[in-house]
Amino acid sequence: MSLWEYANPTKFMETxxxxxxxxxxxxxxxxxxxxxxxxxxxxxxxRQGASVKILYVHVPTAMMAINAWLMMLVASLVWLVRRxxxxxxxxxxxxxxxxxxxxxxxxxxxxxxxPVWGSWWEWxxxxxxxxxLFLFYLGYMALWSAVENPDTAADMTSxxxxxxxxxxxLSRYAANFWSQGMHxxxxxxxxxxxxxxxxxxTPLYIVLAGFVLLFVALVLLRTRTEIRLRRLAALxxxxxxx
Amino acid sequence: MMPDLGRxxxxxxxxxxxxxxxxxxxxxxxxxxxxxxxxxxxxxEADRTPR
Numbered sequence: 001m002s003l004w005e006y007a008n009p010t011k012f013m014e015t016x017x018x019x020x021x022x023x024x025x026x027x028x029x030x031x032x033x034x035x036x037x038x039x040x041x042x043x044x045x046x047r048q049g050a051s052v053k054i055l056y057v058h059v060p061t062a063m064m065a066i067n068a069w070l071m072m073l074v075a076s077l078v079w080l081v082r083r084x085x086x087x088x089x090x091x092x093x094x095x096x097x098x099x100x101x102x103x104x105x106x107x108x109x110x111x112x113x114x115p116v117w118g119s120w121w122e123w124x125x126x127x128x129x130x131x132x133l134f135l136f137y138l139g140y141m142a143l144w145s146a147v148e149n150p151d152t153a154a155d156m157t158s159x160x161x162x163x164x165x166x167x168x169x170l171s172r173y174a175a176n177f178w179s180q181g182m183h184x185x186x187x188x189x190x191x192x193x194x195x196x197x198x199x200x201x202t203p204l205y206i207v208l209a210g211f212v213l214l215f216v217a218l219v220l221l222r223t224r225t226e227i228r229l230r231r232l233a234a235l236x237x238x239x240x241x242x
Numbered sequence: 243m244m245p246d247l248g249r250x251x252x253x254x255x256x257x258x259x260x261x262x263x264x265x266x267x268x269x270x271x272x273x274x275x276x277x278x279x280x281x282x283x284x285x286x287e288a289d290r291t292p293r
Contacts, residue, residue: 039258040245051250057261100268108257115253214265221272228279235286 007084009227016220023220027213034206043199054112056204060211062105062171065133068098068215069161069168072140076158086223088154089230091161092144093222097215099137106130129170136164150230 006012038056045052075091078084109127110120121127140160147153196204247254 040243049250050245050247051253053245053247053250053254054257057257061261097268100264104261104264107260111253111257111260115250214269218269218272221276225272225276225279228283232279232283232286235290 004082004084007082007086009086009231012086013224013227016224020217020220020224023213024217027210027217030206030213031210034203034208034210037203038207042203045200048116051112051115052200054108055200056207058105058108058112059204060207061101061108062130063208064211064215065098065102065105065130066168066172067212068094068101069133069137069164071219072098072161073165073168076161079154080158085154085230086227088150088158089226090219090223091157092154093226094215094219095137095141095144097218097222099134099141101211101215102130102134102137106134126171129167133164133167133171136160136167140164150233 006015035056039053042053042056044050072091072094075087075094078087079091106127109130113122114120140157143157143160144153147156195201
């Protein structure tokens, strides 16, 4: 069996239809347990007090904002190289999920920054690259809506995705590249003296897994919707020509 | 039992509220769009089936 079998929409619909309820249920269970643990059962941080609880919504959404774009990049490359329609539709389906995660990360970051840094916003390399990434998400979705021919739209959005990947990478590594600004480096560092205490780290890993599963479930669901809409458009076009 | 968030109550509750509302809204919108597309395609394919 080859991975490319799933480029066939019928095969994708069959397999995703079987997988989706399980992934969705697992996502709901993992998210519920991780978020409840993070909110109710974690102690205050010695320096940041109770504001550390924002960690459980800020870090996973920021991670998914970047990873969603990287998934779109892989799907776009598959479209550009092999012209598989399901991959182009999967990239399109992931964009609203990534945009929502980016917006969540920006808002929760501002709400965390105000009490801890004394500022809602700083033109810091990491924050700025995240804002640009959000604008890329909006542009990507607008481009899909603006171009009528679906193959042309897939080509143009794939190129936009390649360009935006620079900012997805910058969003992750900006704090390391420039060593300046207010934002810290990696939250889950294993470097000596920077390792997060297990009391915070274990529920964070569970929430991270929950957000990954939620992303997979949403992309499967939305890709199935896009395939159905494409089929509807094809049927309408066939009837017009008949 | 609700944890004591002290002077960070607004920041913590607002951050969690925004995230849960946006994520919940996205899930609800995705489910609604999926149901609408499934229904529309089923109706269109039923119309094409010869009776």
